[in-house]
Amino acid sequence: MNIIVCVKQIPDPETPSSSFKVDEAAKKVIPAQGIAPVVNPFDPQATEAALRLNEADGGGKVTVISLGAESARDAIKHALAMGADEGVLLNDPSFDGIDNFQTAVALAKAIQKVGEFDLILMGRSAADWDMGVVPSGVGQLLGVPVVSVAKAIEKNGGSVKVERVLDDGFQTVEAPLPAIVSVSNEFGEPRYPQLRQIMLAAKKTVQIWSAADIGLGAEETGAANRWLPLEALYVPKVESNVEIIEGDSPEEKARNLAQKLRAAKLI
């Protein structure tokens, strides 16, 4: 199959909260000093899914697309080191500060430029903004079915059978190809790149496409044209209080606790 995998480079989610800073006036996250950005942790699972599907299918091609800064080349290189074939970086000053919907538009245009595809795979969400709407947006724009939060994917002739993760169980659905599937962490561990693959990936060229290269008009990109205006960005204040429930006996302590919880309408 011709599979396209979309990956994103994000600030390291393991960054300690003490290093995490927001410029509230500029409504921007300030990258933590000395902590390199990483591949969105759900995305290697999307790459893994693509590789496994093509291995089971006896061949195919995996193209990786990322929208981001020049450093996002590293996220693409990681997927290439895992075994993907080609990489495209969407890089343009007008992409700075765009929202998820504009990202979906840009990705859809890039996918159309790549050409024929059977399947598009993405991580279930990006661990920075964690909205998980880009797969649906791209699906809407390309007019293909979208299946979200997959724990297992199997090609079944001209369709894919997908086991989805629900809050209270699992659901198996089937979608005709071409389709978009977002992959969840329940899919399983992605492979570690082999040293030889890392060396080969270093020799592969990552194409860089600008907004103009994918046919994006000035009105479609840029922070000024966000579909979703950002009103405010700030680090939430987390407060916690500890109250010791008094009582002369365990029974009385339990009774007092129950009364407190009832008064707080928690039970």
Place this chain on the structure above:
Amino acid sequence: MARDFAADIADPIAREIVSNVGTWVDKEVKPQASEFEHADTYPDPLVKGMSDMGLFGIKIPEKYGGLDLSFECYAGVCIELARGWMSLAGIINTHVLVGYAISEYGTEAQKQAYLPRLVEPEIRCALSITEPDAGSDAQAIKTTARRDGDDYVINGQKMWVTNGHKAGVYLVMTKTDPAAEPRHKGITAFLVDHDVPGFIKGKKFEKLGYKGVETTELAFDDARVPATAVLGGKEGSGFQHIMSALEVGRINVSARGVGLAQSAFDDAIRYAQKRQAFGKPIIEHQAQQIRLAEMATKIRAARLLTLDAARKKDSGIRSDLDAGIAKLFSTEICQEVVLDALRIHGGVAYSKELPLERYYRDAPLMIIAEGTSDIQKIVIARSLVKDYPI
């Protein structure tokens, strides 16, 4: 979350490789290293992970199926392995060291016979020098190899052999001319397959640390090997070949010191920010700040010395001075840093629930293995004299 440990690697591909190995170490090694270590169990799943990544072929020439990566990359990888568990960097050490000796000094037939099998690895390697009465004075070995027609017959006893039970091929240092003067001219190295009749794998030593990987005795009782087993095919060159290979081993052990010290420091600086004493986190006490600053400075210097020695080796020139300096410094500061990490943790470090006690037991190996600190000083001094002729 920690600093980018690959940042000091100059070559971008090597940096990417070291970074990936570091990710593997954080996810796969650190969570289970102490369990394997306490049980003194050979870490088969971890060794398979190393093999799957291709680490065992890291220094094998491409012509024979390996990756032929730089010593800088190798040193970075060993630092990361030791950051997870020092024994893993030990398992790969003798393998790479013997592979290097074959690549550099072996005959073409030896290269073709062994090197492709070391990549997967179908077989692993062991190096056998030390004997009951010959440690630092390696030229005092008593194991002999006597020519008999087209064969040699080996007799003697060896000690402290890493991978001693699991290796497929052993690089064994012997005396083919016990009367030779100078003594090193009588020393010959042999590639001995594990299943040679008369080659006996002895007991496994119970050790203070460096667990998981077996360290054993070996014995040779009229073990007969063909003359083609002489490394490089020429008698009397064994000491030179093995000393050259030990430069690679010293880079490895130096890297182990850096990795282990880094791990102890990482634990200590996190703990110092959490642990409260006298009303504030202990990191706010000046004594701990000074201690941590000294630890970090030592590790930084050791890391750069290790990478510098590796780059010297990459340049193709003799690096015994640089490898000696790096090994001496890194392993000595490793002991100091680990002890300081224990001081910062206090009583809890004495518990087996934290890895500090493992670090403390592992650290002393490095000031002994691949040449003690005293031997390093002699190597360094002799090299320096050559640099300052009068």
